[in-house]
Amino acid sequence: MTDTLTNRAVPDAATQLDIYRRMIRIERNDDATRTQIRRGRITAPYYSARGQECIPSAISVLLNDDDKICTIYRGIHDMVAKDMPLRPLWAEICGRVDGTCKGKGGPMHLTHPETGVMVTTGIVGSSMPIANGFAWAALLDGTKQVTVAYFGDGASNIGAFHEALNLASVWKLPVIFVCQNNGFAEHTRYENGTSVDQISKRAIGYGMPGYTVDGNDPLDVYAHAHAAIERARSGEGPTLLECKTFRFMGHVFGDADGYMTKEEKAEAMADDPLPKFRQKLIDSGVATADQIDEMTAKAEAEVNDAIEFAMSCEYPSDDELRRDVFAEEIPA
Amino acid sequence: MTDTLTNRAVPDAATQLDIYRRMIRIERNDDATRTQIRRGRITAPYYSARGQECIPSAISVLLNDDDKICTIYRGIHDMVAKDMPLRPLWAEICGRVDGTCKGKGGPMHLTHPETGVMVTTGIVGSSMPIANGFAWAALLDGTKQVTVAYFGDGASNIGAFHEALNLASVWKLPVIFVCQNNGFAEHTRYENGTSVDQISKRAIGYGMPGYTVDGNDPLDVYAHAHAAIERARSGEGPTLLECKTFRFMGHVFGDADGYMTKEEKAEAMADDPLPKFRQKLIDSGVATADQIDEMTAKAEAEVNDAIEFAMSCEYPSDDELRRDVFAEEIPA
Amino acid sequence: MRELNMVKAINDALDVMLARDPDVLVFGEDVGYFGGVFRATEGLQAKHGIRRCFDTPIAEGGIIATAIGMGAQGLRPVPEIQFADYILPAFDQLVSEAARLRYRSGGEFWAPITVRSPYGGGIFGGQTHSQSPEAIFAHITGLKTVIPSTPYDAKGLLIAAIECDDPVIYLEPKRLYNGPFDGHHDREIGTWAGHPAAQVPEGHYTVPLGKAAVVRPGDAVTVLAYGTMVHVALAAVDETGIDAEVIDLRSIVPLDIETIVASANKTGRCVIVHEASRFGGFGGELSSLIQERCFYGLETAIERVAGWDTPYPHAFEWDYFPGPARIAAALRRVMENT
Amino acid sequence: MRELNMVKAINDALDVMLARDPDVLVFGEDVGYFGGVFRATEGLQAKHGIRRCFDTPIAEGGIIATAIGMGAQGLRPVPEIQFADYILPAFDQLVSEAARLRYRSGGEFWAPITVRSPYGGGIFGGQTHSQSPEAIFAHITGLKTVIPSTPYDAKGLLIAAIECDDPVIYLEPKRLYNGPFDGHHDREIGTWAGHPAAQVPEGHYTVPLGKAAVVRPGDAVTVLAYGTMVHVALAAVDETGIDAEVIDLRSIVPLDIETIVASANKTGRCVIVHEASRFGGFGGELSSLIQERCFYGLETAIERVAGWDTPYPHAFEWDYFPGPARIAAALRRVMENT
Amino acid sequence: AAAAEEAPSGASVLSPAVRRAVLEYGIDPATIKGTGKDGRITKDDVVAAAKAKSASPAPTAST
Numbered sequence A, B: 001m002t003d004t005l006t007n008r009a010v011p012d013a014a015t016q017l018d019i020y021r022r023m024i025r026i027e028r029n030d031d032a033t034r035t036q037i038r039r040g041r042i043t044a045p046y047y048s049a050r051g052q053e054c055i056p057s058a059i060s061v062l063l064n065d066d067d068k069i070c071t072i073y074r075g076i077h078d079m080v081a082k083d084m085p086l087r088p089l090w091a092e093i094c095g096r097v098d099g100t101c102k103g104k105g106g107p108m109h110l111t112h113p114e115t116g117v118m119v120t121t122g123i124v125g126s127s128m129p130i131a132n133g134f135a136w137a138a139l140l141d142g143t144k145q146v147t148v149a150y151f152g153d154g155a156s157n158i159g160a161f162h163e164a165l166n167l168a169s170v171w172k173l174p175v176i177f178v179c180q181n182n183g184f185a186e187h188t189r190y191e192n193g194t195s196v197d198q199i200s201k202r203a204i205g206y207g208m209p210g211y212t213v214d215g216n217d218p219l220d221v222y223a224h225a226h227a228a229i230e231r232a233r234s235g236e237g238p239t240l241l242e243c244k245t246f247r248f249m250g251h252v253f254g255d256a257d258g259y260m261t262k263e264e265k266a267e268a269m270a271d272d273p274l275p276k277f278r279q280k281l282i283d284s285g286v287a288t289a290d291q292i293d294e295m296t297a298k299a300e301a302e303v304n305d306a307i308e309f310a311m312s313c314e315y316p317s318d319d320e321l322r323r324d325v326f327a328e329e330i331p332a
Numbered sequence C, D: 001m002r003e004l005n006m007v008k009a010i011n012d013a014l015d016v017m018l019a020r021d022p023d024v025l026v027f028g029e030d031v032g033y034f035g036g037v038f039r040a041t042e043g044l045q046a047k048h049g050i051r052r053c054f055d056t057p058i059a060e061g062g063i064i065a066t067a068i069g070m071g072a073q074g075l076r077p078v079p080e081i082q083f084a085d086y087i088l089p090a091f092d093q094l095v096s097e098a099a100r101l102r103y104r105s106g107g108e109f110w111a112p113i114t115v116r117s118p119y120g121g122g123i124f125g126g127q128t129h130s131q132s133p134e135a136i137f138a139h140i141t142g143l144k145t146v147i148p149s150t151p152y153d154a155k156g157l158l159i160a161a162i163e164c165d166d167p168v169i170y171l172e173p174k175r176l177y178n179g180p181f182d183g184h185h186d187r188e189i190g191t192w193a194g195h196p197a198a199q200v201p202e203g204h205y206t207v208p209l210g211k212a213a214v215v216r217p218g219d220a221v222t223v224l225a226y227g228t229m230v231h232v233a234l235a236a237v238d239e240t241g242i243d244a245e246v247i248d249l250r251s252i253v254p255l256d257i258e259t260i261v262a263s264a265n266k267t268g269r270c271v272i273v274h275e276a277s278r279f280g281g282f283g284g285e286l287s288s289l290i291q292e293r294c295f296y297g298l299e300t301a302i303e304r305v306a307g308w309d310t311p312y313p314h315a316f317e318w319d320y321f322p323g324p325a326r327i328a329a330a331l332r333r334v335m336e337n338t
Numbered sequence E: 001a002a003a004a005e006e007a008p009s010g011a012s013v014l015s016p017a018v019r020r021a022v023l024e025y026g027i028d029p030a031t032i033k034g035t036g037k038d039g040r041i042t043k044d045d046v047v048a049a050a051k052a053k054s055a056s057p058a059p060t061a062s063t
């Protein structure tokens, strides 16, 4: 009952490599984050997106810097995929003044207008309808800018989801609603919170196309994102993409995983998008193992540089506390 | 794409007459309300449901006193259909102490637990998810009680709708969600607020049956309500019924109707459910014109009695102001 | 100059800003084609086009969220929420997003939105069409809250709010739309005709946010009010003959604390008036601020006159409403109590 | 008697009530199978069954609405909202429905629900996982607001809240779950072990709503606090050596005004402490009430020590948090200022 | 408060404004007859008493 794509766009070799570049950058960054936390160098709740790298990577190759994304606490992969620079990202995670938000956003509210990373919320659902505002602005300005709203499967059950999709469709807004369905909302299984077997079916209720996509297959995500973005850019309105995937590290880093069986977890993790796509690139002659290793090393170097940079930055000074509450500084 | 009923229950003659009795009681009550306002005997914003009589009438013949309804500002027809007595109803509209809420609810918040009229909200959407609570209680108590949530087409676009339907479906609650689609939300046309051509299609997104029904045809409403109530009582979960109808008197009594063409309005009003069903009852030999006239006269008398009763009641005394804020009275 | 009532003054402000600034957008339920249930947006869609003034579905959270996104991209949205009571489904968006975007982005972007909403009672609206929610907004850091009491101020403050780069909750005392209601519901109710503040200049002008107006100078007691209560307080002062200084706060965030403190220090006596229920209302903040800053200037305890601590009561509207008699009694008390 | 930390005490209260009253239901996100993100509902589903303790989708408005309907039909739902910051999407249901149902039905039915929610800062939660929203609830007539500060009170107040026929917002200071945090974040942080109020009786007992506790009697100055701030205030008092009377309000609605007034009249000096930002916070109500009732007994201006008027600031958590040093400074000021 | 325990009558309850006034003008409140509610001393009473005091010959005007 969910829609089926007829014209499947296929990324060329360079684009495939670019997708992989983003994926490995995410993966290296995620790995380093967990290491830093484990070593006690940073203290922050961390919502790892290990396993979900493919989704924003295959989408972001189709986006420009001025295309916007609105994402969530589990969204650093979305930002890294959008090529947000890692130094200000890390400085922000560490709460330093050179952070992209002067240290005042912190790990849960990273934003970076230069690369279109506009809203990151800690309140489930809230960023989805905000995406519509960016899209309206684009319509009004007559640009081709699109906005991608990333969210989880659990978030598809809150009222904000409904209002966001209905508004976007009534107004034919250039938004792509991307549900990263990892099967769980915190520790609650999909089916205990969600009344429909495929979230993409909800698109029917908003008169927009809805697709269920293999979120671990870059080519599948790319093809559907391509259609959705084309549709948005040409003024036809929004699309709902449900990308099925898995979060390898549980809800928040350090989580116990007693809420699923070992077999279930092992099976899901066997479908790791990274080694699978790596192998595919090599097999299809898009890249050699060496090229990929080089790319990996480069990503790792960038991450390490960003971390060391961040650790060397100052904390914001006390006056910052009272700045940015309003346009004018508030009195002490 | 919306569901189609296969087994259509047909009301027997007595039931058909009972539906008509409820319809004419609503219509006489509505007519009297408008007269009283016109004559300046009551001051209240009035959301007439003239034209929508058939929907709650054909549903209420299937309900018991302990089945609950949750409705809205445009809901007096739903209450009258549920056989709420008219004296306390009118006393409440007039703000008198003999009102069903001691005059403290007023015309927008009428409730009457004895006939299952439990929640009436002025905030669009808010009563829908509350219906789930009654349904949960019924599940827990192991009764066969069902809850009907009435709401408008415009209300299907607010977040509360989404949360209500998803929760009800996940928990398989005995709720019937009845959208009285009259084509307008205040002065805004259906299609300017709603992204799908049939609201019943939204049921797909919640894994529940959804039907679009002719809300001016008692037999069609009855057949679908019958299926929905059966489903609910047998523990299979909720249903969404979209009943298409029209509000003859605009949004609020006294409204200008410049937001539609004269032809459009005339055409909609030509499908008046009352004379149509009256004729049908006569033609099919269910009742004679005399019987129906007698029924009408009886309804009218009941309404007049209720009005005169209400006007003779006292206003609540000042101490009532501070009662019912909390379980204990608050100090003056 | 033209005389306008408050609805027309608001309409005029929107018209001026739509014409002047292509980034200004006006939208909400029934706002476009129909012109708004209180007529505040009448004619704007016809004049400025459907892209600049448009209808929305019933989805208050979605409306405010859309405004936030627009604002973060540089537009100046002016959404209408039809009644202030309907703001609550959008409360999360206002608090967690609109109010906080500037801070958490380190000043990179913000939500320069102006949420217009009619509020307050005295119109037989019952529980959910009469409330005064200003206190819950005043407590949210990052939001500004503005409340006009005259057509002149309504236009000037609204333009200032739209031009302000912060999110502003602009509450319109709906009881004042057609006239300066003084609380005497049992008398004939006047219109704005002939009122000096109904003289509304054409074109662009502003009344700055954060500047109170001393609407009646006096030496005996300071009366703080806003919205409808300004007119009710003036009536009460007249009726008592007490030489009160009546201050119309006009915006409660930012608050013109200097004007308040100067007056309180001068008179040594204060009465604070608001329609919202008393417990936890904005009067508490005003009273504490004065007490903190003028302690040794106080001759008697500061009084609050407010709605009772009940839901807005359908059957007791005029008992709940803090009318001239209740204010006059408080004025007499603070004058006697020394 | 057993020693329990605050989470365990809350769990115990729920367990007692689930066992005692078949109408009690416990539900929320991750509450059932998983036992709650803070473990407050651990083991309850296994013991009392999936009908009595269950998981919900992420839909705060729907969760509260469901509780309202259950309550109106005579059940006693105890929904959990995972963090108080997530209550906002349910604010409409709490204000327009839960708080108002009894009044507008003329006392025919009501919503005897207890909304449990962890609140407050000091846990590096940033903007949306640290806030203290009590003031916006206190202003809503029809809601009661309860805040425990010890395991003993947490259990007794929670049982009282569940048994209360009104809707209660029960805010759990999450910083106190594991120990009586006194604001010295840079020192080793203690647990509840050995604290007298960690002695939690088995079975059913209540701590009545609306009764404050004088946790440290004194003659020099009255300190009003609740939640985490009780322990921070006690530390500050200790450090200054001032003979302060520290009052733990325990519930802010209903408010134990008698205990407050008696203490303020005795000491003539007051310091009010809360974590929430100051402007429009609950301290304003407390300060005005004392000023109104004890005016001639006040030796010096009432002070408020509170969070700064900024969003909860990720990068400045301990600057924002009203720690012992800030409270001590206020205590010294009110003792000097006469 | 301490002041409340010392003197009975109207002088016992002094508003903050009056307390400051008696300090500024150096006047013993016990010597003032209050004209306020229940014989309470007002700020005006203090000012009047101060005027009366300065109108009477200065106690020690050694030039």
Ligand SMILES: Cc1ncc(C[n+]2csc(CCOP(=O)(O)OP(=O)(O)O)c2C)c(N)n1
Pocket: A074, A122, A123, A124, A125, A151, A152, A153, A154, A155, A156, A180, A182, A184, A185, A186, A251, D029, D058, D060, D082, D086, D089
């Ligand atoms: C309104 C709200 N309710 C609850 C939470 C707590 N919470 C944080 S993440 C989460 C689960 C979200 O699940 P999903 O949408 O599937 O995203 P995922 O974490 O799996 O990526 C919950 C319940 C919240 N942040 N906001």
Ligand SMILES: Cc1ncc(C[n+]2csc(CCOP(=O)(O)OP(=O)(O)O)c2C)c(N)n1
Pocket: B074, B122, B123, B124, B125, B151, B152, B153, B154, B155, B156, B180, B182, B184, B185, B186, B251, C029, C058, C060, C082, C086, C089
């Ligand atoms: C949350 C909220 N927003 C807006 C309103 C104002 N309002 C009252 S009725 C209405 C239209 C509702 O339309 P619909 O759901 O189709 O019901 P109908 O009135 O047609 O029966 C609106 C917008 C409200 N009461 N509550």
Ligand SMILES: [Mg+2]
Pocket: A152, A153, A154, A180, A181, A182, A183, A184, A185, A186
């Ligand atoms: Mg998920």
Ligand SMILES: [Mg+2]
Pocket: B152, B153, B154, B180, B181, B182, B183, B184, B185, B186
């Ligand atoms: Mg309608």
Ligand SMILES: [Mg+2]
Pocket: C076, C112, C113, C114, C161, C162, C163, C164, C165, C166, C167, C168
């Ligand atoms: Mg603005």
